[in-house]
Amino acid sequence: MHAAALRTVLLIRSIDEGDKDGEVLSLADRAESTQVASSHAGDIPSTLSGSTLPPAAERLLVRRAELLLDKLATRAPVIGTVLDLAAGASWLAPALLAIAFAFGMSTAALDRAGRIDLLSLPLIGLIAWNLAVYVALAIGWARRRGRSAPASALSRWYALWIRGRTDALLRHSLRFNVPLTQAMQRFATDWLSIAQPLIVLRAKRVFHLAAAAVALGLVAGLYVRGLVLHYEAGWESTFLQAEQVRSLFGVLYGPAAALSGIPLPEVQHVQAMRWNEAVGGASAAPFIHLIAWTALLYIVLPRLALGIASTASLLRALHRPQLPDGFMPYARAILRETGRVTKLTASAVTYAYTPSRDALAGLSALLADAQGGEVVLEISLSVAYGEEDNVAKRLRAAAREARSDASCHVLLMSLASTPEPENHGAMIEAMQRALEPERTGFLLLVDASSYAARMNDDPALTARVAERSRTWRDFAAAREQPAYIVDLSRLRPGDPPDPAAREALGRAMRR
Numbered sequence: 001m002h003a004a005a006l007r008t009v010l011l012i013r014s015i016d017e018g019d020k021d022g023e024v025l026s027l028a029d030r031a032e033s034t035q036v037a038s039s040h041a042g043d044i045p046s047t048l049s050g051s052t053l054p055p056a057a058e059r060l061l062v063r064r065a066e067l068l069l070d071k072l073a074t075r076a077p078v079i080g081t082v083l084d085l086a087a088g089a090s091w092l093a094p095a096l097l098a099i100a101f102a103f104g105m106s107t108a109a110l111d112r113a114g115r116i117d118l119l120s121l122p123l124i125g126l127i128a129w130n131l132a133v134y135v136a137l138a139i140g141w142a143r144r145r146g147r148s149a150p151a152s153a154l155s156r157w158y159a160l161w162i163r164g165r166t167d168a169l170l171r172h173s174l175r176f177n178v179p180l181t182q183a184m185q186r187f188a189t190d191w192l193s194i195a196q197p198l199i200v201l202r203a204k205r206v207f208h209l210a211a212a213a214v215a216l217g218l219v220a221g222l223y224v225r226g227l228v229l230h231y232e233a234g235w236e237s238t239f240l241q242a243e244q245v246r247s248l249f250g251v252l253y254g255p256a257a258a259l260s261g262i263p264l265p266e267v268q269h270v271q272a273m274r275w276n277e278a279v280g281g282a283s284a285a286p287f288i289h290l291i292a293w294t295a296l297l298y299i300v301l302p303r304l305a306l307g308i309a310s311t312a313s314l315l316r317a318l319h320r321p322q323l324p325d326g327f328m329p330y331a332r333a334i335l336r337e338t339g340r341v342t343k344l345t346a347s348a349v350t351y352a353y354t355p356s357r358d359a360l361a362g363l364s365a366l367l368a369d370a371q372g373g374e375v376v377l378e379i380s381l382s383v384a385y386g387e388e389d390n391v392a393k394r395l396r397a398a399a400r401e402a403r404s405d406a407s408c409h410v411l412l413m414s415l416a417s418t419p420e421p422e423n424h425g426a427m428i429e430a431m432q433r434a435l436e437p438e439r440t441g442f443l444l445l446v447d448a449s450s451y452a453a454r455m456n457d458d459p460a461l462t463a464r465v466a467e468r469s470r471t472w473r474d475f476a477a478a479r480e481q482p483a484y485i486v487d488l489s490r491l492r493p494g495d496p497p498d499p500a501a502r503e504a505l506g507r508a509m510r511r
Contacts, residue, residue, distance in 0.1 A: 001053075003198060003321040005062040007086055007191060011079070012065040013330050014187035015072075015180070024180045029071055031337070037064035038338040053328075057335055064334070076177070082184055085166050086191050088199070093206050100210035104217020108225055115275075116233045116284045116291075119245070122218055123291055124252070127298045130211060134302065162192065190324040197322065201314040208307035215299035219292045226288055232281035233288075234273040242271035256293030262286050329370060346408050347380045351427045353414040354382070355488070359449050362491030367408065388426035409435060409442035415451040415468055415485060419475040428479050444481050446472050449489035 001009070015024050022030075041060035053061070073079050107122040166188045225231070235245055246267045257264050265273065265282075273282045346367050355363070360377060367375040383391050411431050413424065428444065435442055451465065469485045476483035 001058045001062065001321070003194070003318045004087070005058075005065075006194070006321055006323075007083060008069055009061050009065040010190050010194075010324065010327075011083065011184075011187045012068050013327070014183040014190065015068075016334075017330065018183040018186060019179045024177070024183065025068055025072060029068065033064045033067040033071075034334065034337050036067060037061075044335065044338075053331055057331065060338070061331055061334060076180060079184075082166060082187075085162060086188065086195070088162065088195070088202070093202070093209075096206055096210055097213050100213035101217040101220075104214035104219075105221035105224075107214075107218050108221025115281065116222070116231055116287060117235060118233055118273075118287060119235045119237065119240075119248070123295065126215060126218065126295070127252070130299050130303070133211070137306075162195075193324055194321050198314065198317055201310055201317055205307050205310035205314060208303045208310060212300045212303035212307070215295040215303075219295050222288050222291060226284065231284035231288070233284035234275045234281035235270075236275045242267050242274065245274075246270045253287075253290045253294055255297055256290050259297070260289060260293045262290055262293075345376045345378065346410060347378055348410040348412050349381045349383065349431065350379060350412045351383045351424070352385045352417060353412065353447070353450075355412060355447060356449065359447050359488040362449075362486075362488035363410070363412070363445070365491045366486065366488070367410075383427060385423060388423060388430065391427065391430050411442050411444050413444070413446050415446050415448040415465075415472065418468075419472055424475070425479060428476065428481050432479075432481065444476055444483045445488075446483050446485045447489075448485050448487040 012025075016030065019025065022028075037060045040063060042056035044054060044056045044060065069079070107126075167185070222231075237245070240248075246265070249264050249270065253264060256262070269282070275281060346364075348363070360379075364375050364377045367377065381394060383394075411428065413427075417424070419425070431442055446469075448465065448469070451468065472483045472485060
């Protein structure tokens with residue numbers, strides 16, 4: 001789902017979940033839009049699987065949101081402005097590029113009138129700065145090793161600026177429509193959590209293109225001034241001699257000279273170009289061409305390549321943005337209203353533990369509440385103590401078979417066991433390896449029912465249960481896998497969900 005379409009779906013979602021009584025959008029309008037969108041969506045599997053939606057389901061959600069947005073826009077035109085604000089300032093990138101180009105042109109005038117000092121800061125300073133940036137980017141990439149980059153302070157400020165403008169608009173335009181105002185505020189929060197990585201990628205792209213624009217501005221400034229002014233190129237230094245300056249010319253302008261065919265001056269010519277009280281300098285035309293080639297090689301081309309890479313990353317992120325908290329349960333609930341989606345599936349792996357019938361029923365009820373529909377639970381693999389060494393292959397095979405059917409994966413253990421690195425730790429790591437190739441996560445649920453039964457619900461032993469729970473959480477956290485402790489036997493299908501269990505599982509599903 002493209003980010004622009006997701007933005008519209010999230011806006012309608014904020015109303016669906018915050019306006020239960022239909023004050024903003026009537027329930028009849030919502031039901032009608034759902035059915036109209038369903039009739040044009042195409043084939044949707046009756047059993048949803050995986051952590052993503054099939055294309056037909058996405059089309060249904062987007063079309064439904066567009067239909068409802070049309071109805072809403074006629075009653076509250078400010079909604080269009082809210083969506084435009086959420087999309088960001090379209091004028092900002094062109095303005096920054098224009099400023100960068102103008103700054104580059106202004107640096108061409110830093111030397112004294114009619115002179116280009118070949119050892120002065122405009123070009124050498126820009127090259128040094130860009131090389132330092134390349135090194136910093138390489139170090140950062142090596143440290144992250146493919147992980148997403150953290151948000152910069154500038155991108156965070158930009159996101160807060162957009163949120164502030166949105167809140168101000170809502171306060172002034174919707175202050176008499178409380179349900180709609182609350183829904184829009186929730187939408188702004190949800191959308192900015194998604195927009196943050198998009199803002200970072202846009203900032204990177206503008207950063208690289210602006211650096212190229214500065215270099216192009218410097219070159220353009222030299223050529224423009226060279227058309228109307230007589231330029232001389234030379235150098236002056238208190239410490240350097242002609243031989244050393246010739247070596248510097250070779251390092252700085254050598255690649256450009258090799259590509260352009262413009263020869264570098266020999267040592268005696270370099271000496272003649274040295275400015276002193278009476279003489280010095282030479283025609284600047286060939287050196288302006290060398291400066292242009294040098295800026296192209298060291299700055300413009302690398303920055304354009306980085307800008308293209310950032311653009312490619314941005315396009316991927318725009319076409320597959322990160323979904324916000326609770327989106328999949330909402331999407332499945334809407335799809336189930338059409339009658340075309342009837343159930344969901346979950347794959348569970350048990351380790352050193354046989355869950356009771358009540359525990360399995362509780363797990364199904366918990367997953368159904370978290371995913372927005374009936375869940376068919378399948379125990380795909382049961383692993384006993386001592387099977388950790390050869391379980392990876394079985395897990396990968398089971399995961400391949402279940403991945404096409406399962407909407408989520410669960411590793412189920414018991415709180416009655418004390419976690420041990422060579423057993424429970426090896427099992428967690430094997431599960432991570434088995435599901436890692438497809439970036440498919442899993443829920444580590446630790447069932448407290450048997451341990452609670454052993455304690456006979458004695459209030460005096462509550463501290464022991466809490467201590468064992470902390471031990472499990474710390475053990476799993478050391479392996480970067482949160483553990484969620486739930487007494488599954490207390491959950492019943494059809495009963496109101498346990499708030500603590502729902503919150504714990506919600507965090508896991510969001511992860």
